[in-house]
Amino acid sequence: MTLGLMQSQGLLISMLLEFAERHHSDVELVSRRVEGDVHRYTWAEVGRRARQLARALDGSGLPPGGRVATLAWNGYRHVELYYGVSCSGRILHAVNPRLHPDQIAWIVNHAEDEVMCFETTFLPIVQAVHSKCPAVKHWIALCDADRLPRDSGIPNLQSYEAWVGAQSADYVWPVFDENTASSMCYTSGTTGNPKAALYSHRSTVLHAYAAALPDAMNLSARDAVLPVVPMFHVNAWGIPYSAALVGCKLVLPGPALDGKSVYELIEAEGVTFAAGVPTVWQMLLNHMKPGGLKFGKLSRTVIGGSACPPAMITTFQDDYGVDVLHAWGMTEMSPLGTLCALKNKHLRLSKDAQMKIRLKQGRAVFGVDMKIVGDDGKELPWDGKAFGDLLVKGPWVVKEYFKDEGGNPLVNDEHGVGWFPTGDVATIDPDGYMQITDRSKDVIKSGGEWISSIEIENIAMAHPSIAMAACIGMKHPKWDERPIVVVVKKLGAEVTREEVLKFYEGRTAKWQIPDDVIFVEAIPLGATGKMLKTRLREQLKDYELPIMESAANKWA
């Protein structure tokens, strides 16, 4: 007996491209280029050029599974690389140009990239790294032949247009297992070497479905979508794939991320939806306010990368009529994990009550499951109060890092199912809304109880004389760890250790009040503006806790 079933078509990224080509052939992709001008063409042309690129890769002898690196802005050639490289069976490796050249060289060598495609903006980086990356056989500048940098010092440097332009577009995408690797991203890695998440065709297509859902980015063929989030940041949160899946217009900002440029692009191209980190939106709002500018069609933004200030959500909503959705994810999660769309029952709540929910990281999109566990690995309740290590699983969550770097990262549950530990500490409320309270490595474990370093910092930041605060845990003979708070005073402001400690009273449980306050000139920040607590701990390695004064002693 044959059991007749459904067609066995694999989920390949070429399905996305062919769908956009056939069903949305005249829909535009508009890109601001490094040259300053605006380039426009259609999904039909993406398809044609991606096939030309595949032929160029064939001609360069790059085998299936071979890695192609990019150092590129959000633009049409980068979109062609996304599709041409992956659909032809190679692996796209978008490199973050904001890393130090030494890190870039390390990553390129670790990934064993054989081709490097870079914007001319990043020529200095390439000049710094090319001699350290002997495995890269082809250096390709993303420009026309006549704009190829002269005397670059890069051997055999070619222009992308010369490399690709001469190829025939007569090419049929190969069919292979949907679990084949399609692209990779390295995590910034505050400790140890960078590690890469390796995405598959299957995980990418499933993520593209989920990201387009109404409770996620809500993408349709009526949208014009602006990913301000870079394509070298976890594939611009998957937007280049979801855009093909729904056949929407794609607006790509290139290197111009200042408020004026982004505003002009939004208005000129009728952008309805935009995605990015809070910093970019702050620049945009700063540009708009003085002139009383308004949005024509922008109705939704997704904000991720770091927590969005409540004032920004309110401003977008009340002053500009733009709905702001909080999102949370990780490189290891392709990246989408949760989005903060309201549920039906929340529609009846007051605006204030809705805001309380909207400030959370949100609830899981279907495909991702999550849980919080205590020190003993046991699942904690979803009551919005208990907090523990956040673990996730699903078909677009990493199983292991590229080359097994760092060993098996998963934690098995009692059924033998592996969960990925996010490194975040979170609460989950009964409706499934997750809120990050800390990073696992930053949470302070005092006498068997956990103290959120973020909560301690937020209280200090509310003091009128404090500009910045970092809470870290210090070893304590009795309580295991105790919090101290490191603060930077506002310019010209004065405040004493005792005043700061007093300020905590009534604002948190007494045993959670820091045991000490340390005044510093500056707190070390990383490239993305996050506080580097590891460096802070190094700076304080000779510091000693005032053991006898511990708040925990007094209130235990």
Place this chain on the structure above:
Amino acid sequence: MTLGLMQSQGLLISMLLEFAERHHSDVELVSRRVEGDVHRYTWAEVGRRARQLARALDGSGLPPGGRVATLAWNGYRHVELYYGVSCSGRILHAVNPRLHPDQIAWIVNHAEDEVMCFETTFLPIVQAVHSKCPAVKHWIALCDADRLPRDSGIPNLQSYEAWVGAQSADYVWPVFDENTASSMCYTSGTTGNPKAALYSHRSTVLHAYAAALPDAMNLSARDAVLPVVPMFHVNAWGIPYSAALVGCKLVLPGPALDGKSVYELIEAEGVTFAAGVPTVWQMLLNHMKPGGLKFGKLSRTVIGGSACPPAMITTFQDDYGVDVLHAWGMTEMSPLGTLCALKNKHLRLSKDAQMKIRLKQGRAVFGVDMKIVGDDGKELPWDGKAFGDLLVKGPWVVKEYFKDEGGNPLVNDEHGVGWFPTGDVATIDPDGYMQITDRSKDVIKSGGEWISSIEIENIAMAHPSIAMAACIGMKHPKWDERPIVVVVKKLGAEVTREEVLKFYEGRTAKWQIPDDVIFVEAIPLGATGKMLKTRLREQLKDYELPIMESAANKWA
């Protein structure tokens, strides 16, 4: 070198249920029951009861892959069966109770169903078929123990509540290959034996993603969804699965499909989205008009099953503010193929121009690809004019029928990829909007050109004296086939053969005008209200064409 990749979690229907249970535990399912009352509970309870059902199936010795038939309305117990049967590795077979008992017995035997769960409404059907279905070991009435029909004549008849209610809910869903069969539906089959499409866990979950997309049913956790389309019609277009995927409220109408009942349920439960066939919506509108009733929250409907009259779309939109989406699919397609959502560029068109698009069957949702081919199998252009046989492919389109019934249905393209011939004839416009012009078996092939029987019928139906019209092709010695039109006059109206033929002039190309008009008292209709042209052809087997009068002769 280990290539680290993504987690290998299969797409199982149990993922959908567990997601709804964990992330939307208190969201309601509201069901009107056969008993007349309204039952309400939550996704958490669906999960609990589905696990109890799985234990009951274990206890009944039903092996993995075993078939469980249902004869049931849209209601909570049917939802439990959808999940409990499939998630535990068995196959759900929802039987259409509107079929003749002999057909039902044939189908139950062909499917080798071992369990039959039926609403007490359908007891007469079960009494008629049970002795013909010896392989069915368990007959389960979907009711409480104290409502079990007495003296039913069905051996060992049990109530669902007695069978399931006593079980423990302590059960872990098994993990198996995502290509395992999950459910099956038989096609009505106008020729030959009924054939079953066998859906897999993978195809069902992928379809659930696609059906929830903004350009499909646009489902979110803010919706309350009413599937009026029966759960025995291609799984209610997949809504029970998509509802779990987005965590929305599900409102199930039971047997009460009259206008008053449906209206009251929509209003009482705050329904935002409803799906069904045109007949049901006509009854609803007929109920609402006299009293000037309005909708509170209903904002969208999807209409499928047969083409929606333009007047109905206009009424919904202009009088009630409800957006109507045309949809097209098939049992063999799980069922969604196309939906008629507008694109960005259409938003600027006039209402009339938009309506022209909205009357088409729509464009493919991602996952489905389609093409039209001529007699030679070659693909025809997407120009909105050329029409040919419509073929589809994708991960939720059948590869073959259950038990290989009817042999390989697919047609291979030049790359060896199999496409499923839908049996429809259609045009596709440059934007990918498909419009069905005929069924393949009804299209009239005259002198190498195709004539749409539907177009010829629509013209006749526009005549003030004609109530119904059927166009069929008759063998012609010179032109191969020529159209004739069979008409039913309106009560008390008069019209002659010559007047009808005259009416066609200027309304279609002259060579497409029928060669004859035949007046009849009634045109045979099938169970779903569709004209049975096969029977009409049998009735006219002795008919002879007026060969010399052919319009084709005059205008060739």
